Amino acid sequence: MIEPDFLHTTRTGYDAWAVPYAELFANRLDDYPLDRAMLAAFAEFVRADGGGPVADLGCGPGHVTALLHSLGLTASGVDLSAEMIAIARKAHPELRFDQGSMTALPLDDGELGGILARYSIIHTPPERLPEIFAEFHRVLAPGGHLLLAFQALDDPTQLAEAFDHKVALAYRWSPGRVADLLRERGLVEVARLVREPDEDDERGFQQAHLLARKGEPAAFRRPLPTRRKNSA
Template sequence: MVEHDALTATREAYDDAAPTYAELFRDSLRDSPLDRAILGAFAESVTASGAGEVADLGCGPGHVTAHLDELGLAAFGVDASPAMIELARQAYPGLRFEVGSMAALDIADGALGGVLSRWSIIHTPPQEVPAVLAEFHRVLAPGGHLLIGFSGSEDPTHLTQVFDHAVAPAYRWWPDHLAAMLRELGLAEVARLVREPQPTDRRQFKAIQLLARKG
């Protein structure tokens, strides 16, 4: 199956890259005030809704999960890469990290107050993304919030565009298209952060983060 092959290839690629990836991104939020701002807004929205735990899906080495914990959320991490989860457990032994797939989460319906997905859908084949988004919707409680980050496409005539990611093949999305997919599931867009590419960026893509609320 296409999705199985993609997931296996991505898992193996991130297993191989885990130590280097962890070293590169361990302090990434320190130099990213816009990321800290949108994560702060997400945390305040989840807290205000008064609903449950927060899952950081595609948590990698766990640094963002730890940041959510510092913001006062009951956060845990899930990643398909066992090597990433092992690094996260070593770095943050007080937090919970689990190996798992975003397409089939071992989480009860409506159990979460928040779902964070930072650049974790980009390796999913586009035809499989609606099912992943539906899984995000399933595990969120009514009033819960989703914050999803991805690389933005510049061409509305191409809703997705493949690009050569450093670790595994990946896809960019036209943001209005992804927002519409969320809306069809019952996840209403609350806010959108668009970060323009910077001269130091390896790839000159817009970074999009959508904050949405489950009705």
């Protein structure tokens, strides 16, 4: 099978940038408490729904995979880049890391309790995004959760807008339009966080996090607690 150009370009770019990327992002989450809060909430949702295995897709050097592991999840990583996978395996030998693509994950149907795709859909051409989300739906178990993070586009009339990226052409996405695409593939939005740009971000991009669930949102399937009437 011929590999799509965007996958080849992305793999080649991250292979070349693997070492400086790993150094740059090793402790980056320390500066983003809201990002850590969304990761913690994702972990809690997965544990509450049975604690099935979680895949960190586009795991890079594995630092976020290790964080998920520290939050009590059975976490593994998948990345296009062989160089990134090599760094992740060396840094976190206790965890599993595999080379692979989000377009055809090396996973069985319904195998996962959760998926993290943190800034890993940004190099996907807009017309291929539904295919990616269909693959996420395939490998998630019923009730499984997905957490996406990406640069946000604040124009709801557009799905995506291309921007320059050091590694490969990238896209920022409309959170609302992404949520619509997820719902069309059976992944229902549970929560959304959009934080304002960093002070040193010259591009001024908002950052979005979307938490979704395969099937109905958890709030609709769990019975509300019964209130007791006050005794006379």
